[in-house]
Structures are given as C-alpha cells and as structure tokens.
Amino acid sequence: MAATLAPERTNLADAFDDDTAAHLAELEARTIYILREAYARVSPLGMLWSIGKDSNALLWMARKAFFGRVPFPLIQLDTGMELPEVYAFRDEIVPAWGLDLRVEHCPPEEDMDQTLPPATRAAARKTVGLRNALARDKYRGVMVGIRRDEQATRAKERVFSPRALDGAWDFRNQPPEFWDQYKTDFPDGVHVRIHPLLHWSEIDIWRYTKAEGIPVVPLYFARDGERYRSLGEKNITFPVASDAATIDEIIAELMVTKVSERAGRTMDKETEDSFERLRSSGYM
Amino acid sequence: MTIRLNPMKIVVVGHVDHGKSTLIGRLLHDTGSLPDGKLEELTAMAERRGMPLEWSFVLDAFQAERDQAITIDTTQINFESDARPYVIIDAPGHREFLKNMVSGAASADAAVLVVDVAEGVREQSRRHAFLLRLLGLSQVVVAVNKMDLVGHDEARFRAVEAEVRAYLAEIGLSPDAVVPVAARAGENLASRAETMPWWDGPTLVAALDALAPLAPPLERPLRLPIQDVYKFDERRILVGRVEAGSFRVGDELVFSPSNRRARVRTIESWNAPVAKLEARAGEVVGFTLDEQIFAERGDVASHEASAPKLTNVFRATLFWLAERPLVVGDTLKLKVGPDEANVTVEAIENAIDTQTLGRAPTDAVGHNEVAEVVLRTREMLSLDDHRANPAGGRFVLVDGFDTVAGGVVSTEGYPDQREAMRVKGTNLYEVDHLLTAQGRAFRNGHRGGVIWMTGLSGAGKSTLAMRVEQRLFAKGYQAFVLDGDNVRKGLNADLGFSPDDRAENIRRVGEVAALFAEAGVIVITAFISPYRSDRDRARSAAGEAFHEVHVAADLATCEGRDPKGLYKRARAGEIGEFTGISAPYEPPEAPELVVDTSKQAIEACVDAIVAHVDARLAVRARAVGA
Ligand SMILES: Nc1nc2c(ncn2[C@@H]2O[C@H](COP(=O)(O)OP(=O)(O)O)[C@@H](O)[C@H]2O)c(=O)[nH]1
Numbered sequence: 068m069a070a071t072l073a074p075e076r077t078n079l080a081d082a083f084d085d086d087t088a089a090h091l092a093e094l095e096a097r098t099i100y101i102l103r104e105a106y107a108r109v110s111p112l113g114m115l116w117s118i119g120k121d122s123n124a125l126l127w128m129a130r131k132a133f134f135g136r137v138p139f140p141l142i143q144l145d146t147g148m149e150l151p152e153v154y155a156f157r158d159e160i161v162p163a164w165g166l167d168l169r170v171e172h173c174p175p176e177e178d179m180d181q182t183l184p185p186a187t188r189a190a191a192r193k194t195v196g197l198r199n200a201l202a203r204d205k206y207r208g209v210m211v212g213i214r215r216d217e218q219a220t221r222a223k224e225r226v227f228s229p230r231a232l233d234g235a236w237d238f239r240n241q242p243p244e245f246w247d248q249y250k251t252d253f254p255d256g257v258h259v260r261i262h263p264l265l266h267w268s269e270i271d272i273w274r275y276t277k278a279e280g281i282p283v284v285p286l287y288f289a290r291d292g293e294r295y296r297s298l299g300e301k302n303i304t305f306p307v308a309s310d311a312a313t314i315d316e317i318i319a320e321l322m323v324t325k326v327s328e329r330a331g332r333t334m335d336k337e338t339e340d341s342f343e344r345l346r347s348s349g350y351m
Numbered sequence: 352m353t354i355r356l357n358p359m360k361i362v363v364v365g366h367v368d369h370g371k372s373t374l375i376g377r378l379l380h381d382t383g384s385l386p387d388g389k390l391e392e393l394t395a396m397a398e399r400r401g402m403p404l405e406w407s408f409v410l411d412a413f414q415a416e417r418d419q420a421i422t423i424d425t426t427q428i429n430f431e432s433d434a435r436p437y438v439i440i441d442a443p444g445h446r447e448f449l450k451n452m453v454s455g456a457a458s459a460d461a462a463v464l465v466v467d468v469a470e471g472v473r474e475q476s477r478r479h480a481f482l483l484r485l486l487g488l489s490q491v492v493v494a495v496n497k498m499d500l501v502g503h504d505e506a507r508f509r510a511v512e513a514e515v516r517a518y519l520a521e522i523g524l525s526p527d528a529v530v531p532v533a534a535r536a537g538e539n540l541a542s543r544a545e546t547m548p549w550w551d552g553p554t555l556v557a558a559l560d561a562l563a564p565l566a567p568p569l570e571r572p573l574r575l576p577i578q579d580v581y582k583f584d585e586r587r588i589l590v591g592r593v594e595a596g597s598f599r600v601g602d603e604l605v606f607s608p609s610n611r612r613a614r615v616r617t618i619e620s621w622n623a624p625v626a627k628l629e630a631r632a633g634e635v636v637g638f639t640l641d642e643q644i645f646a647e648r649g650d651v652a653s654h655e656a657s658a659p660k661l662t663n664v665f666r667a668t669l670f671w672l673a674e675r676p677l678v679v680g681d682t683l684k685l686k687v688g689p690d691e692a693n694v695t696v697e698a699i700e701n702a703i704d705t706q707t708l709g710r711a712p713t714d715a716v717g718h719n720e721v722a723e724v725v726l727r728t729r730e731m732l733s734l735d736d737h738r739a740n741p742a743g744g745r746f747v748l749v750d751g752f753d754t755v756a757g758g759v760v761s762t763e764g765y766p767d768q769r770e771a772m773r774v775k776g777t778n779l780y781e782v783d784h785l786l787t788a789q790g791r792a793f794r795n796g797h798r799g800g801v802i803w804m805t806g807l808s809g810a811g812k813s814t815l816a817m818r819v820e821q822r823l824f825a826k827g828y829q830a831f832v833l834d835g836d837n838v839r840k841g842l843n844a845d846l847g848f849s850p851d852d853r854a855e856n857i858r859r860v861g862e863v864a865a866l867f868a869e870a871g872v873i874v875i876t877a878f879i880s881p882y883r884s885d886r887d888r889a890r891s892a893a894g895e896a897f898h899e900v901h902v903a904a905d906l907a908t909c910e911g912r913d914p915k916g917l918y919k920r921a922r923a924g925e926i927g928e929f930t931g932i933s934a935p936y937e938p939p940e941a942p943e944l945v946v947d948t949s950k951q952a953i954e955a956c957v958d959a960i961v962a963h964v965d966a967r968l969a970v971r972a973r974a975v976g977a
Contacts, residue, residue, distance in 0.1 A: 086357065090357045096635045100578070103579055104689075107578060107579045107689070134586075134588060134621045135583075136583050248754065
C-alpha cells in the first residue's frame with residue numbers, strides 16, 4: 068500500500084514558501100492549542116477517527132500536541148461498509164502508532180428512521196453508533212475533525228459545541244466564543260463536540276499532509292482517471308473524475324475546481340434539509 | 352484564479368440600513384467572487400417579484416442556500432482582491448447581534464464601519480465601534496455610504512467624516528481610512544468612481560489592502576500562560592502558547608503568581624528535524640525546566656524584569672451578555688487565558704453610555720450594557736493592563752455554565768502586590784528574645800498594640816490620633832503616633848505616591864508599627880491606607896495586637912472640610928489617583944471599631960477609641976482622666 072508509516076522528518080518551512088509555511092504553522096498552532104484545552108478541561112475525552120485525510124491530519128497534530136502519544140481513545144464508527152483500503156490502512160496504523168482504538172459497530176440500517184432518504188439513513192447509523200458509544204463510555208467530550216468550509220451548516224459551528232445527551236445541536240442558541248475562551252462547563256447529561264479543525268480548508272489539509280508527510284489512504288490518488296475526494300461508505304460514496312495521482316496534483320486540481328468536496332456523496336443531495344436534519348440530531 | 356493563503360479576516364458593522372449587506376453583496380460582485388450565474392439568478396428573481404435588484408439579496412441567497420430556515424450564526428463569506436483573499440467572518444443583521452458580533456469580531460484583523468452619509472453617525476454605529484475597541488480591534492476602515500443621496504457632495508462627506516473621526520478619537524480609535532462610497536452602484540468599492548472626482552484617497556478595497564494582517568506581539572514582554580503540565584515519560588513538560596514576546600533555552604523564567612523561578616532546560620517537540628532553541632509569540636510550545644518547581648495550569652511565565660502585575664482586586668470595563676442584570680456581590684467564574692478564579696463584584700462604578708460616552712453611577716448592569724466595575728478574588732492573579740498586553744488583560748465571566756461577559760483589565764489605581772508577597776531576606780533567623788511580652792506588659796501595665804486608623808483624607812484621622820495619643824499618655828500608657836509627617840521624612844523618604852509606592856509606604860508602616868507594639872508601645876497610625884490588601888498585611892505583621900479603626904466620614908463631608916485644599920486640586924485634575932476621587936477607597940470589612948466624625952463630635956470619637964484601648968490592652972485598671 069502507499070501509506071508511509073515512518074515519514075521523513077520534515078519541517079513546514081522547508082516544504083513551502085514562507086507565506087504558506089507561516090499560514091500552516093498558524094493553523095497547526097491553533098489546532099494544538101484546542102487539543103490541549105480539550106485534554107486539560109474535558110474528561111473522559113475521545114476522538115472520532117474516520118480514517119479520512121482530515122481525521123488523519125488531526126491525529127497527527129494530536130501526536131505533536133502530546134509529544135508522540137495520543138492520550139485518549141480513538142473511536143471509529145464502523146458500519147462495516149468502508150472500502151477495503153480503509154480497513155487495511157487502519158490495521159496498519161493502529162499498532163504502528165500505538166493507538167487505543169475503540170471500534171463502535173453501528174446498528175443496522177433497518178433500525179433507522181425510514182422517512183430519511185436511503186443514503187442519509189446510512190449516515191444516521193453513525194449518529195446512533197456515536198450515541199451508543201457516548202452512553203456506554205460516558206464521554207464528556209468527543210473531538211471531531213470537521214471543517215467550516217466543508218458544508219454550509221458546519222460554517223455555524225463553535226469550536227466547543229455543547230450537545231444534549233441525544234446529540235441534539237441547538238444551533239439557534241449557541242454560546243458566545245471569543246478570545247479563545249471555550250465553553251467547558253456543562254450540566255449533567257450534556258457532552259461537548261470539540262472541533263479542532265474548524266478553521267482549516269480542504270487545500271490547507273492537503274498542503275499540511277504533504278509538508279508533514281502524513282500517510283493517507285491511497286484511494287485519494289487517481290487510478291484510471293478516478294479518485295476519491297472524500298471517503299464514505301462504499302454504497303454511498305463515489306469517486307470523482309480526476310487524474311490527480313499525487314498530493315501536488317490534488318492541490319493543483321483544487322485550485323481550479325468549482326465542484327464541492329462532498330459532491331461524491333449522495334446523501335447531501337437527497338433533500339434540501341437532510342444534512343441539517345442529520346446534524347441537529349447529532350451527526351458530525 | 353490562484354487560491355492564496357492567509358485570508359484577512361474582516362467584520363462589517365454599522366447602524367441598521369446604512370448599507371452593510373449591500374456593500375458586501377456588491378463587493379463580492381465587483382471582485383468577481385460571486386459564483387457563475389448568481390447575478391442572473393438574482394436579477395430574474397427580482398423581476399419575478401416585480402422589484403429592483405437589491406445587492407443584499409446576495410447575502411439572503413447565501414443564507415437561504417446555506418441555511419434554509421435557520422437563523423444564521425457565524426458565517427464566512429470569501430472574496431478576493433488583487434492583493435489578497437478576505438473572509439468576512441460575520442454577516443450583518445442578526446437577531447442576537449451582539450453575542451455573535453463578539454464571537455466573530457474578537458478574531459478579526461480589521462473592521463469596516465458603514466455609515467450612511469445622509470443619516471450620519473447613529474446609535475449602532477457608536478455602539479459597534481465601542482465594542483470593537485473593547486474587543487481589541489484597532490484597524491478600522493470607515494465607508495461613508497450612499498454618497499449618491501447627497502449628490503456626491505464633498506462637503507457632506509467631510510462633515511460626516513469629521514463626526515465619525517471625532518467619535519472614534521474619543522474611544523481611542525484612529526481609522527485607517529474614511530472612504531466615500533455608494534455601495535449600491537459600486538462606487539469607490541473596488542474601482543474608483545467618476546462621480547467623485549474630488550476624492551483622491553483610496554477605494555475601499557485599496558484601503559483594506561493597505562492594512563497589515565495581525566502580527567503576534569513579538570516586541571512585548573514575554574507572556575507564556577501555562578496550559579498544562581505533562582508527565583507522559585520521564586520528562587516533565589510544561590505546555591502553553593506564547594502570547595507575547597519570546598524566550599530562549601537557558602532563560603530564567605518567573606512563574607506568577609507563585610513567584611517561583613527556574614531556567615528553561617529544553618524546548619520540546621515531536622517529529623521536529625532540529626531541536627528548538629527559541630520560541631516566539633504565536634507559537635504553542637512545550638518546555639522543561641532545570642529545577643522541579645511547582646507550576647500548574649493558569650500560571651504565567653515571564654521574564655523577571657517584565658513580569659505581570661499581581662493583584663487580587665482590579666478595575667475592568669466589561670460588556671454584559673446575560674439577560675439578568677449584574678449586581679454588586681455577584682460571584683462568578685473569571686477566566687483569563689487558562690487561569691480561572693472565583694470573583695466577586697465589589698463595586699459597579701459606572702455604566703458607560705456608548706452614545707455619549709458619559710459615565711453614570713449605577714447599581715446594576717443590564718443586558719448588553721457596558722460598565723466599569725471592580726472585581727475581587729481570593730487568590731492572587733497575574734494580570735496585565737489590556738493596553739499593555741492584551742492577552743493578559745482580558746477575561747470572560749462564567750455564570751453557572753454560561754459565558755455572560757467579556758471584559759478588559761485596567762491596572763490603574765491598584766498596587767502591584769508582587770514585592771509585598773515576596774519573602775525577603777530568606778536566610779535571616781529571628782533571635783529569640785529573653786524578655787517576654789508578658790514581662791513588658793506587666794512593667795507597662797498594658798500590652799503593646801497597633802491602633803490602625805483608616806479613612807478618607809479629611810476624615811479626621813490625624814486630629815484623632817494626636818488627641819488619642821495625648822489622652823493615653825495622660826492615663827499612663829506608652830503611646831506614639833506614626834503619621835505621614837514623621838514617616839515620609841525619614842523611613843519612607845524614597846517613596847512617591849504611585850500605587851506601588853503607596854503600598855510600600857503602608858507595608859513599612861505596618862512592619863514598624865508591629866515592632867513598636869512588640870516593644871510594648873501602643874502605636875497609633877493615621878494613614879488613608881485605602882487598600883484592604885495593604886491593611887491585611889499590616890494586620891498579619893502585628894497579629895493579635897492589631898486593632899483596625901475605621902474613621903468613617905463620608906466623601907461629601909471630607910470634601911466639604913478639605914483642610915489642605917487637596918480635594919479641590921484633585922477635582923481640577925491637578926492631583927492624579929486621589930483616593931475617593933480618582934482612586935478607590937476600600938472600607939474595612941470587619942474593623943475592631945468604627946467612629947464616624949461626620950455624625951459624632953471629635954471628643955466622642957476620642958472617648959470611644961480610648962475606651963477600646965482600656966478594654967482591650969490594659970492589664971490593670973487605671974484612673975479615668977488621670
Ligand atoms: N441610495 C443608496 N441606497 C443604498 C446604498 N447602499 C445601500 N442602500 C440602500 O439602503 C438600504 C439598506 O441597505 P442594507 O444593505 O440592507 O443595510 P444593512 O441593514 O446595513 O445591511 C437598502 O434599501 C439599500 O438599497 C447606496 O449606495 N445608495
């Protein structure tokens with residue numbers, strides 16, 4: 068496989084021009100600050116790991132923040148429907164990086180709200196899986212690698228975003244968040260979603276991945292004129308037409324594309340508000 | 352199109368209907384940042400509805416597209432000039448504007464203040480500008496909008512420009528540019544308007560392009576608040592973000608408030624090609640020390656010569672976001688960087704009217720109001736004046752689970768308690784006296800003691816002290832007055848009247864008074880001694896022998912007496928930091944005795960104090976008036 072598990076020691080400053088390196092260093096510093104705040108203030112704490120490029124970058128920064136260790140469990144919400152390359156990548160990384168991985172098997176699709184469109188239903192399985200993990204392991208906080216630029220409703224998120232036990236997100240009444248003072252006090256029955264990557268863009272992630280030599284699932288790179296831009300379940304995620312076979316080519320492609328990142332995901336297009344419904348009921 | 356990095360973050364604020372949404376919509380169009388077909392779509396929609404195209408539809412459409420029926424909170428709108436990309440981090444017109452504006456504006460690099468030329472500066476123009484300032488934003492570009500409504504007249508523009516500049520100057524902001532625009536027609540936004548040939552200044556975009564992105568404050572003294580301490584292996588790593596300044600391996604750091612010191616042994620990182628030897632403002636770091644001193648989350652590391660101030664009471668200007676009012680006596684959680692402490696609202700000094708900038712005394716701070724308050728904590732805090740070091744001088748208040756206020760610290764008027772906290776001469780050993788306190792008391796017929804009078808200038812402390820001394824002496828007590836005159840000339844001749852010097856003055860008086868008391872003398876002090884912390888220290892120096900007497904005449908009475916003409920001069924601004932006028936007086940919480948010279952005759956006050964001494968310090972009865 069294409070993943071390199073022992074990347075060359077790199078330096079942001081060597082990989083890019085000064086401006087880019089400074090920008091990435093600023094983004095990274097912010098993420099590490101948030102990771103450390105979460106670790107200092109929220110316990111028990113876990114991190115969702117989808118094994119995609121964003122959560123890999125996040126995991127990488129966690130290793131930086133905690134000097135090589137990841138001092139909290141990773142939670143994989145497994146529908147059993149990921150592409151085989153994803154599982155292979157996972158099984159290689161976990162022992163190599165000494166990760167405490169907890170695989171959460173999501174309930175079957177038949178148990179989902181049947182009024183949701185089919186692909187959205189698949190995503191709903193993860194919502195329920197997360198809810199089960201929360202209830203069982205009593206997490207007070209889960210870190211999730213979502214970004215503001217990914218999807219419209221995510222633009223509204225706070226870095227520390229409190230949720231009721233059922234995962235519900237009260238987007239109408241969000242806490243003020245300024246001067247890097249995050250909401251870290253909650254009544255019982257509330258947990259917090261922590262979003263350390265909110266301020267990154269898709270292209271930032273790729274530049275950082277390149278600069279740091281972070282391993283990624285090879286499906287992101289084009290084979291036979293197609294590549295995955297976003298990794299989801301195999302029945303609901305499809306590759307996009309592309310010849311980008313290296314990170315540099317991906318970055319070049321992103322600089323001209325007008326196609327949205329989640330274009331390969333059916334769920335987002337099913338109904339106008341399906342993503343919103345998902346999110347307000349606890350999806351990532 | 353190239354995607355450049357590092358977008359500059361801006362907020363657009365201003366009074367309702369002054370054209371914020373129009374300006375944003377038009378700016379997106381004029382910089383070619385609208386998606387293909389968007390304009391045609393909006394034009395068609397306007398035609399269908401039989402109304403002219405409004406540029407604010409662009410925002411509405413964004414909103415509708417993104418959010419369906421949901422009230423938008425913080426949103427991001429990107430546009431790009433030839434020079435750099437921008438992101439507008441808060442869209443105007445929200446219901447709970449203030450709460451959202453502070454969330455967005457606090458992280459902005461710059462703000463655009465939109466003012467309608469026909470209406471001039473209005474309520475929200477002022478309020479928003481005031482809050483921007485409070486949030487620490489210093490780069491502002493003013494767009495004087497709707498120039499078409501006044502025939503593109505230069506005189507009208509200059510009049511509004513003068514009005515805006517005057518208000519901004521009063522709150523300490525100097526706009527980087529004030530630009531005449533007509534947002535709807537795109538005049539002077541991205542391109543120069545032919546309609547205003549008299550204008551030789553920049554377009555709005557050019558004015559924004561000229562601004563600098565915020566740079567971390569490298570030139571300021573080091574401030575490194577400790578976020579956490581890790582012991583994953585044999586290393587004990589302290590982590591935090593360098594908020595200001597820089598440090599190097601080998602530097603001696605002092606940790607506040609504990610005042611402990613150690614040298615930086617290493618700067619730690621993971622997967623770095625070379626070991627770091629220096630860390631600078633904006634970086635998150637981990638480091639180890641040469642000595643295992645106790646340090647914890649919330650401590651602030653700095654260099655010795657430029658350490659933050661230590662205090663447990665300070666003034667602040669805050670904005671209050673909660674529905675319920677803030678009142679004196681409220682206890683809330685204070686967060687300054689990673690530090691947390693419970694604070695009590697000791698006083699609400701003034702409400703600030705953001706319109707007139709007038710200050711008026713108030714009992715309560717209402718929803719979305721701004722006020723000046725005095726906050727007190729139990730433990731010592733390390734703080735900076737927000738003007739000197741923003742990150743160490745701003746805080747939020749948490750009530751229960753919610754953030755209810757943000758504020759900035761002013762360290763004026765309260766002394767630095769660092770010197771006083773330090774245990775000096777650590778290798779001095781006290782020599783045991785062979786004489787006991789009882790022996791002295793038996794010889795004198797009374798114990799030694801400190802009669803510590805505190806009160807405003809003009810309250811009558813000196814008069815009372817001299818009378819009490821005279822009466823006690825007549826009754827056979829060993830009594831002596833320490834006052835400003837006999838102390839300032841010698842012992843404290845090196846001290847001035849700054850808060851720090853005053854604190855030191857009182858500290859020395861406290862120590863000397865304690866020695867007198869130990870020698871068996873009843874020492875009477877007559878100092879304003881306005882700060883509770885200073886008096887508490889004097890009390891701990893003298894221990895049981897300390898008797899605090901509050902000479903409690905009210906301010907009006909004292910000012911009426913004004914024996915030395917000091918109040919008049921203070922009111923005239925000739926004397927700065929004058930207690931009661933421009934510096935605080937903190938009345939004792941539990942004094943041993945209170946006398947009120949505005950209600951009681953001097954003789955009655957003297958009687959009360961002498962009676963207290965008789966009751967508490969005499970070891971054998973003494974003839975009255977002997
Ligand atoms: N005459 C004129 N009207 C304008 C201009 N810019 C905005 N307006 C109008 O002012 C009104 C309020 O504008 P809007 O952008 O919604 O204001 P907001 O509340 O500050 O966002 C709308 O009717 C706009 O068409 C301008 O340059 N000239």
